[in-house]
Amino acid sequence: MQFEFNIEGMNFTRAGEAAAKIKKALQLVGMEVETVRKALIVAYEAELNIVIHAYHGKLTAEVNSDRVEIKAEDKGPGIPDINLAMKEGYSTAPPNIREMGFGAGMGLPNIERCSDKLEITSEVNQGTQLLATIYNRTSGEK
Amino acid sequence: MQQYFHSVKLDENKCKGCTNCIKRCPTEAIRVRDGRALIIEERCIDCGECIRICPNQAKLAITDSLERLKNYKYTIALPAPSLYAQFEPKTNPEEILGALLTLGFNDIYEVAVGAEAVSMALNNYLQQDHPKPLISSACPAVVRLMQVRFPGLLKHIVSIETPMEISARLAREKAIQQYGLKDEEIGVFFITPCPAKVTAIKQPFGEKSYVNGAISMSTIYGELLHRLNSPDTRPVESLSGACGVGWGKAGGENHAIWCNSHLAVDGIHSVINVLEEIERGRLNDIDYLEAQACTGGCIGGPLVPQNLFVARVRMEKLVKKLSSQKTKPLQLPKDPDYFRLTKPILPRPTLKLSEDIDQAISMLEEVERITEDLPGLDCGSCGSPSCRALAEDIVRGHAETAFCIFKLRERLQLLAQEMVNLSLKQPPAMGRAREVEIKEGDTR
Ligand code: SF4
Ligand code: SF4
Numbered sequence: 358m359q360f361e362f363n364i365e366g367m368n369f370t371r372a373g374e375a376a377a378k379i380k381k382a383l384q385l386v387g388m389e390v391e392t393v394r395k396a397l398i399v400a401y402e403a404e405l406n407i408v409i410h411a412y413h414g415k416l417t418a419e420v421n422s423d424r425v426e427i428k429a430e431d432k433g434p435g436i437p438d439i440n441l442a443m444k445e446g447y448s449t450a451p452p453n454i455r456e457m458g459f460g461a462g463m464g465l466p467n468i469e470r471c472s473d474k475l476e477i478t479s480e481v482n483q484g485t486q487l488l489a490t491i492y493n494r495t496s497g498e499k
Numbered sequence: 500m501q502q503y504f505h506s507v508k509l510d511e512n513k514c515k516g517c518t519n520c521i522k523r524c525p526t527e528a529i530r531v532r533d534g535r536a537l538i539i540e541e542r543c544i545d546c547g548e549c550i551r552i553c554p555n556q557a558k559l560a561i562t563d564s565l566e567r568l569k570n571y572k573y574t575i576a577l578p579a580p581s582l583y584a585q586f587e588p589k590t591n592p593e594e595i596l597g598a599l600l601t602l603g604f605n606d607i608y609e610v611a612v613g614a615e616a617v618s619m620a621l622n623n624y625l626q627q628d629h630p631k632p633l634i635s636s637a638c639p640a641v642v643r644l645m646q647v648r649f650p651g652l653l654k655h656i657v658s659i660e661t662p663m664e665i666s667a668r669l670a671r672e673k674a675i676q677q678y679g680l681k682d683e684e685i686g687v688f689f690i691t692p693c694p695a696k697v698t699a700i701k702q703p704f705g706e707k708s709y710v711n712g713a714i715s716m717s718t719i720y721g722e723l724l725h726r727l728n729s730p731d732t733r734p735v736e737s738l739s740g741a742c743g744v745g746w747g748k749a750g751g752e753n754h755a756i757w758c759n760s761h762l763a764v765d766g767i768h769s770v771i772n773v774l775e776e777i778e779r780g781r782l783n784d785i786d787y788l789e790a791q792a793c794t795g796g797c798i799g800g801p802l803v804p805q806n807l808f809v810a811r812v813r814m815e816k817l818v819k820k821l822s823s824q825k826t827k828p829l830q831l832p833k834d835p836d837y838f839r840l841t842k843p844i845l846p847r848p849t850l851k852l853s854e855d856i857d858q859a860i861s862m863l864e865e866v867e868r869i870t871e872d873l874p875g876l877d878c879g880s881c882g883s884p885s886c887r888a889l890a891e892d893i894v895r896g897h898a899e900t901a902f903c904i905f906k907l908r909e910r911l912q913l914l915a916q917e918m919v920n921l922s923l924k925q926p927p928a929m930g931r932a933r934e935v936e937i938k939e940g941d942t943r
Contacts, residue, residue: 358864376779385866385891386859387851394651394778401779420863422856467780493856 360418364407366433369457372408376401379418379427386420392493395471396425399489402464403429409450409460410434411484422493427472429487436479443469504701506560506694507545509536513557518879520549520558525767526647526849530892531882541849544643545698546767546792547801560694560802563712565719568603571686571711573678575670576604577663578690580611580739580747581797582716584814585805590727592744592817593734598726599690600735602719606674607735610689611743613666616831618742618755620659620838625758625786630655632762632777632785635752637661640695640792641770642704642844649774650846655788658840660705662746663689663696665838667709669831686711690719692800695792706841720804738829741822748814749796750789758786766794852894866890874905 360382362375380397388396400418407414407429414431436442442449443465450460469475472489479485516534521527528542529549536549536557550558568574576599583592596607617637625633634655636642645652660668667687674685691697691713700710726732745751749765762785764773770790776782793799798810805813832838852866853859869890876886881902883889892898901907 358860358867373775373779377775380778381850382863384848384850385852385863387848387853387856390650390846397651397778398780420860422860 608670
C-alpha cells in the first residue's frame with residue numbers, strides 16, 4: 358500500500374509530520390522494530406531535505422511485507438555534485454537554517470546509512486529524486 | 500496477549516462517559532463504550548494522566564492499605580524523596596520520618612539514600628560506551644511508554660535499577676543482618692507518588708521486586724499531619740543528602756550525576772516530543788536524558804497531596820539547606836553488578852493490526868479508506884480518541900461506523916428520505932382503483 362504527502366519548502370512547523378505518519382503506519386502493520394527505526398529516519402531526513410532545499414516536493418512511502426520504499430521528489434535547485442553531497446558534514450544550507458539546528462550536512466549520509474538500497478538522481482535547477490529501500494528483516498540479522 | 504497488572508482502574512459508578520480522559524491518554528488506551536470508560540489493558544502505561552484529567556474522580560489507583568503491614572513480622576517504610584516536599588518548610592525530614600514510623604512500621608529506609616547510590620552507579624555506567632543519549636530508567640511510566648510507542652529506543656535506557664528498588668534491597672539486607680530475619684518475614688512498603696511505581700512493583704522490569712507493596716502518599720497524608728502534631732512522635736535520623744533528595748523533582752537526577760551534556764524533560768507529552776526527536780536520529784550530542792512522566796517530576800505525581808508549585812519551592816529550599824550541611828557517611832555498595840537490571844526491557848508491540856503482516860497491510864488500507872470517509876472532527880463522541888482511532892477500532896472489529904454521530908445522521912437522513920419516497924408511493928392495486936373511482940366520478 359502507498360502513502361503520499363505533499364511537502365512545502367521552508368515550512369518548518371510541519372516538518373516531520375509525514376515521517377511521523379509513516380512510522381505509525383509501519384507500527385500498525387507490525388514491521389520489525391529496526392525497519393521502523395530506519396524507515397523513520399530516512400523519511401524524516403528526506404522530508405527535511407525538501408523543506409530546507411526545495412520549493413516543494415512529494416514524499417511517498419510504499420509499504421510491502423518485505424520492504425519499505427521511500428521516494429522523495431522535489432522541484433528545486435537540484436544537487437550539482439551528488440558525491441560531494443553524500444559526504445558527512447557537507448551542506449549547502451544557508452547560515453540561518455543552520456542556526457535553527459537543521460542542515461548540518463548529515464541528511465544524505467544518514468539516509469544512506471539507514472537504507473539497504475539508495476538511488477539519487479538530480480538535475481540542476483530542476484529538482485532531485487531519491488529512492489530508498491529498507492528491507493524488513495526479522496530482528497537479529499543484518 | 501499476556502495479562503498485565505494495572506494500578507489505574509475505573510470506578511464504574513462515578514464515570515459519566517464524558518470522554519475527557521480518552522483525549523489525554525498518551526497511548527490511546529481508553530475508549531468510552533456503553534457510557535463508561537474502558538481501558539485497553541495492554542496499552543495502558545499507568546502514567547495516571549486520566550486520574551488527573553477526570554472531572555468526576557472516576558479514575559483511581561489501586562494501592563495497598565496499612566492493613567497489609569500485619570502480614571509481616573518486620574516492616575520497613577520507603578519514603579520517596581517527593582514526600583519531604585509535601586510539608587511546610589519548618590517541618591524537617593527527621594520529623595516526617597518520625598511521624599511515618601508511628602503509622603506502624605518497624606523501620607524506615609529513605610529512597611533518597613538509594614538515589615545517591617544509584618547516582619554513583621550511573622556515573623560509573625556513563626563512563627562506558629553506550630548508544631547516545633542514554634535515557635534514565637527511573638520513571639516506570641516513561642519506560643512503559645517507550646515499550647509501547649518507542650520500542651526502537653529501548654536500547655538507550657540505562658540498564659540500572661531504580662532508586663526505589665535499590666533502597667528496598669539495601670533496607671532488606673540491613674534488616675537481615677541486624678536482626679537475623681528471614682527474607683519473607685520482611686515487608687517493604689514504598690510511599691508512592693504515582694500508580695506507575697505500583698505497577699513497577701507488581702510487574703518489575705528486573706527479575707523480581709524487592710518491594711512488597713505501595714502506599715499512596717495522598718491516602719496517608721492526613722494521618723501523617725496528625726502524627727506530626729502528636730507529642731508521642733519522635734524525630735528519626737535522616738541520612739539523605741541534597742543529591743539524593745533532589746531526585747524527587749525534575750532536573751534533580753541530572754544534578755546528581757556527572758556528564759558533559761544532559762537534558763531533563765518532564766510531563767508525558769513533552770517527553771513524547773523529545774523521544775520523537777531522538778528517534779529521528781537527533782540529540783545524539785546529549786549524553787543523558789532524564790525523562791519524567793509528571794510535570795515537575797515526582798513532586799507532581801498523580802498521588803501527591805500538595806500543589807506542584809508549592810511543593811517545588813519547598814523542595815528547592817530543602818535541597819539548598821541540605822547542600823550546605825555536612826554529608827553523613829553512608830555505606831553503599833560499590834559493585835556495578837549490584838545495580839544492574841537483570842533482564843532486558845523488551846518491546847510491547849500493542850499497535851499491530853494483525854499478527855500476519857500481509858493481512859495487517861490490507862487492514863491498514865481499510866483504515867485509510869474509512870478515515871478518509873469520516874468527518875475528521877476528532878470530537879470523541881464515538882468514544883474513540885480521534886476519527887483515525889475510530890477507523891482503527893472499526894477495522895479491528897471493536898466499533899462500527901454508526902458510532903460516529905455524523906455518519907449516523909447521514910444514514911438517518913438517507914433513511915428519512917427513503918421513508919418519504921416510500922410514503923409517496925401507492926400500492927399499484929390501490930392506486931389504480933382510486934384512479935378509476937375518480938374518473939368514474941368525473942364522468943358521472
Ligand atoms: S474522564 Fe473518563 S473516566 Fe472520567 S468520567 Fe469522563 S469518561 Fe469517565
Ligand atoms: S515522574 Fe515520578 S511520580 Fe510521575 S510517573 Fe514517573 S516516577 Fe511516578
